[in-house]
Amino acid sequence: MAKKRSGGVPAAVFGAVLLGAAVLGGVTISGGGTPAAAQEVEVWKSPACGCCGGWVKHMEAAGFTLKVHTIEDVDPVKAANGVPDTLMSCHTAVVDGYVVEGHVPAGDIRRLLAKRPKAKGLSAPGMPQSSPGMDMPGQPYDVIVFGTPEGNTIYAGH
Template sequence: MSETSAPPLPNRRWILGLGLAAAAAPLASARAAQGTPIEVWKDATCGCCEGWVEHMRAAGFQATVHDVGDLAAIKTARGVPEALQSCHTAVVDGYVIEGHVPAGDVRRLLLERPRAVGLAAPGMPPSSPGMDIPGTPYQVVVFGGSGGNRVWAQH
C-alpha cells in the first residue's frame, strides 16, 4: 500500500500567475467584445461588397469601410495578383483579404498565421458571403507565400 500525500500548497509564483491571469481576463474580453478590426476598400455603389461587410460584422469583425474610386491602386499596393482580384480588398492584422472570403476562413488565417500575403476568393463567386446565391462551389486561395498560391478552402 502506498501512502497518499496531500497536494502541494500554492507557492508565490503560482499565486502571482493566477493574479496576472485574472487581471488580464477583462482586457481579453474587452478586445473580443469590440471585435477584430478589419479595414475594407470598396466601391460606394457595390451592394455585394456591403453584404460581405455585414457578414464580417455579424461574425465579430469591426469593419472600417473606405469607399474609393480607384480600387486597382489599392489592389496593386497590397500585392493582389490580377488573376485573384475581386470587387473589394480588406486588411486584417497585416493580411490582405481579397473578395468574398468567408469569415471562418479569415478566422482560420488569423489562428494559423501562415507566411503569406493573404486570402482571395477570385472573381465574384455566386454562393459566397455577400453574393448569397447558393449552389455554386468555389475556392479560397492563400497567396503570396513561399510555396506559391494554393487552395486554402473549398466551399
C-alpha cells in the same frame, strides 16, 4: 458598426498611403506578428458595389469590426497590397497584417488569423455566387492563399 467614408481623396493617394504604411510598419502586408485584439478589418470598396456591403454585414455578424472606405477606384489599393491580377475581386481588405481579397468567408479569415501562415493573404477570386455577400447558392468556389513561399494554393473549398 461600420464607419463609412466617402471617396473625397483620390484612390491613388489611398494606395500611396497604404504602401507607405506598409513600409513604415503601419500596415504589415506579409503576415507575422501577433493577432490584433479588436480584429478590425479595414476594407476598400466601390460605391457602386452592393455585394461588398453584404460581405461587410457578414463580417460584422461574425464579430469583426469594420472600417469601410468607399472609393471610386480600388485598383491602387489592390496594387499596393500585392494582389495578383488573377486573384482580384470587387473589394480589398486588410486584417491584422493580411490582405483579404473579395468575398472570403469569415471562418476562413479566423483560421488564417489563428494559424498565422507566412502569406500575403486570402482571395475568393472573381465574385463567386455562393460566397458571403453574394448569397446565391449553387456555385462551388475556392479560397486561395497567396504570397506564400510555396506559391498560391487552395486554402478552402466551399
